[in-house]
Amino acid sequence: MYPVKAAAELSGLTPETLRAWERRHAAVAPHRDAKGRRLYDAAMVERLARLHRLTDRGHPIRDLAGLENEALDRLLQEGRHAGYGGVETLPERMLDAIADYRVDVFDRDLSVAIATLPLPVLMSRLVTPLLREVGVRWADGRLAIAQERLVSSLLRARLLSILNQHPREQRPRLLFATLPGEPHELGLLGAALHAYEDGAPVLYLGTELPAVELARVANRLGAAAVAISSVDPGQAPAALAELRALDAELAPGVPVWLGGANARYLAEELGIERLRAVTDPAALTRLIRGRALADRAR
Template structure:
């Protein structure tokens, strides 16, 4: 089978001082600035124009293609196989791919959503541009199902389905953003509605991501499941420097630091970051990791617990309590 044709240049160009700065592209795609520059050098894509100050400017087409590439990387393909392909080639690859069930922060081991009528109904609601109906549908599902099944059996596969719908051209970027905003509000409300214990139970978990990892919805799903287990959660949001993670863990006297990694990170960088963070953390502080990054799972690093699926969080909490 012949390989899809490479993308030699975007069909639309950016001239003068118009276009998107690299910080905006980083935010819209989840790809770090260093990754974008490295791909530019290695693959010749994306090849931005420059403004009068010499800063990179990217076109809307660049962003669209990069987001398609991110979807393919999430299925397990390597950058060398997809970076630089044109829109048609990327769309063809996306149609052939199925998500790998590796992520405990955005997927579960039940990654097939084709037979889930609730997921399809909610996808239709997203496409109808009715945020109130979407919020009500998700809120009612949470009350009916209970928080843990809601997160594991509905939110996780729905999040995957929303990403796939965008990649297939069914959704626009704003529709995906709307879903993220609505489900974030629903999960935050569900967490706040959980009864508080007179005496908080351990572990106290510090949740965040390393620099250049911008995905936050997975962390919120984990926080919801941990809160349901009566854990004390402290979320720092995304992209926290390693030194700050270690300092925050000490300041909050965290029992556990929980991190997520997408498939965009190079294996060597992930393992180096984990070794460095493990060395900076107190020996008594556990380090839990998960996500779609394959480097997390082949061989566990000393002092690091890798969780493949959301359903693996409760046993890990039980194990921690048994040993403490």
């Protein structure tokens, strides 16, 4: 059972919003302790998190509050898999614009997509195919280095704006960074956005952060977990040393989740209990939800 403040934090709401949803819309019916104080079980927290994600996408709470959880899940899935006409051809059109250095066209299309597509659709049907096509065109010579860097810089700026435009109301609990020598961040940024969509309070620290500094920030904030991306095989030996330093400085019990091409190698080579390779979005979702509830239960 969780009190009002904890239930609000876990679901991404303020206590005031949670109380308003109860009072005005009967979104949940909390239990009461012997003193009459509200208590919420894990199922209620999950329901509130669903409602929060759907209201973030523009659904009015008055239309959602009376729905069963199964109906809320269907709405979430519809948002993930809806047609969104034209999105399938958008990556190719955007890269054609970059090939002609029409940066304004690329940026306009990206901005409209961010404004109109649910985040899972944006990532799975625009950003990921776009990056894949960048790789293909770079390999066969249709995309110059300067054009590839344009795509990366524009994507970075716009995707970071998603994290920054609606910061979570509670203290950041999940930190994202790369270690020194790892400048590639689009995969890391995608993972951070996935965590954000799952309702996690995210702090995105960016690239090439020394392990000791990362541990200092995590300890200061009382982070629930640290997520690190490592993709450059040439940086794997240095990453091993940095991760050992991180393990030595990081507070006990804080897990380190590794993503990127080097993740499995690093986790297996180090054999440190708190280090875990996480290369699947669904696994990241399970870890976020499990960690949030376990953390609050303590």
